[in-house]
Amino acid sequence: MTPMKCARIVGVGAYVPDRVIKNDDLKQWMETSDEWIVQRTGIKERHWVKPEQSTSDLALEASLAALKSAGLDKSKIDLIIFATLSPDHVFPGSGCYLQSKLGIPEIPALDIRQQCSGFLYGLSIADQFIRTGMYKNVLLVGAEVHSKGLDLSTKGRDVSVLFGDGAGAVVLSATEVTDPAKQSFIWNTRLHADGAHAEELWAAAPGTGMPSGNWLDEQMVAEGKHFPQMNGKRVFTSAVRRMSESLTATLKECKVTVADVDLFLFHQANLRINEAVADQLQIPREKVFNTIQHYGNTTAATIPLGMRDAVAKGVLKPGMLVGLAAFGSGFTWSSALLRF
Numbered sequence: 623m624t625p626m627k628c629a630r631i632v633g634v635g636a637y638v639p640d641r642v643i644k645n646d647d648l649k650q651w652m653e654t655s656d657e658w659i660v661q662r663t664g665i666k667e668r669h670w671v672k673p674e675q676s677t678s679d680l681a682l683e684a685s686l687a688a689l690k691s692a693g694l695d696k697s698k699i700d701l702i703i704f705a706t707l708s709p710d711h712v713f714p715g716s717g718c719y720l721q722s723k724l725g726i727p728e729i730p731a732l733d734i735r736q737q738c739s740g741f742l743y744g745l746s747i748a749d750q751f752i753r754t755g756m757y758k759n760v761l762l763v764g765a766e767v768h769s770k771g772l773d774l775s776t777k778g779r780d781v782s783v784l785f786g787d788g789a790g791a792v793v794l795s796a797t798e799v800t801d802p803a804k805q806s807f808i809w810n811t812r813l814h815a816d817g818a819h820a821e822e823l824w825a826a827a828p829g830t831g832m833p834s835g836n837w838l839d840e841q842m843v844a845e846g847k848h849f850p851q852m853n854g855k856r857v858f859t860s861a862v863r864r865m866s867e868s869l870t871a872t873l874k875e876c877k878v879t880v881a882d883v884d885l886f887l888f889h890q891a892n893l894r895i896n897e898a899v900a901d902q903l904q905i906p907r908e909k910v911f912n913t914i915q916h917y918g919n920t921t922a923a924t925i926p927l928g929m930r931d932a933v934a935k936g937v938l939k940p941g942m943l944v945g946l947a948a949f950g951s952g953f954t955w956s957s958a959l960l961r962f
């Protein structure tokens with residue numbers, strides 16, 4: 623076949639901070655139990671940063687690991703895409719901090735705010751830039767520090783037990799594909815959003831949408847408007863439905879079946895969500911690689927963190943066909959198919 627310009631993943635890296643918070647550790651702040659958290663979510667522990675660590679610090683470690691795994695010098699990167707909902711500061715974007723910490727000045731640094739779908743939105747953006755020939759090597763990072771922004775009182779426990787800190791990164795490079803059955807490439811990406819559900823999972827403040835007319839004030843802080851709020855059941859059912867729909871559409875568009883796919887890596891919000899998606903699509907559970915047990919929900923970082931661990935465990939190998947899906951605040955959702 624005529625060579626087709628595509629993007630492929632050439633390196634994967636991840637980083638989680640050293641401090642491990644077990645479910646029972648959370649009991650010092652809120653009324654909860656290991657039993658409740660494990661039963662409802664699958665989570666056993668998560669990692670939290672030290673006070674001085676920022677999101678771009680975590681991203682830097684993941685990026686250096688991804689560059690090392692790619693065997694690519696950082697000077698060859700010509701675009702940074704940084705997906706996060708927990709930036710270092712309100713502005714500028716964390717991509718600019720990462721670029722400076724990496725020491726690769728002048729290349730563009732793009733922050734995207736698609737929450738739990740951030741990594742797959744970023745994958746699609748990187749893919750488009752590479753397919754058009756505009757960039758050859760893109761560093762895509764998903765990184766979050768949730769622990770500094772959670773309501774750790776019993777009032778906030780439905781959300782705060784779920785989230786962890788971490789970062790994952792991939793390096794994507796241009797490739798000429800002549801044999802899609804063998805070569806590594808990003809085959810398909812699908813992106814969706816429905817803003818009608820924006821407030822089912824959100825942090826209201828700081829923001830210009832606050833009716834008091836202030837970006838942030840004492841009353842907002844007193845009312846906990848700066849903490850994430852979630853309608854857990856609505857998010858849960860929507861996640862199962864939308865991830866299943868999107869992944870089914872991706873497989874159909876590529877004319878492949880569940881049996882053709884070697885491994886599925888889903889966003890890690892709740893083990894039960896991923897089991898329900900697997901059951902709906904009749905995916906054998908052993909084909910779904912989950913990491914939520916040890917990291918909780920690290921939002922934009924879950925999928926690249928999972929990739930890193932799957933590679934390290936020998937579960938994800940070059941040449942494998944991999945199905946990806948994510949769902950989160952927005953609502954946003956997405957799916958992708960790639961040959962690793």
Ligand code: UT7
Nearest residue numbers: 654655658662738779780783854855857858891892949950
């Ligand atoms: O990344 C995308 C974003 N997030 C998600 O996709 C998460 C989607 N939602 C979920 O995973 C689930 O809805 C949760 C895990 C958040 C909650 O599970 P649930 O089965 O929907 O529980 P629930 O909210 O109905 O709560 C059941 C009970 C309540 O008590 P009562 O009213 O029945 O007495 C809660 O107050 O569990 C209580 N509860 C807790 N108990 C101990 C809520 N959080 C906790 C907690 N520890 N951490």
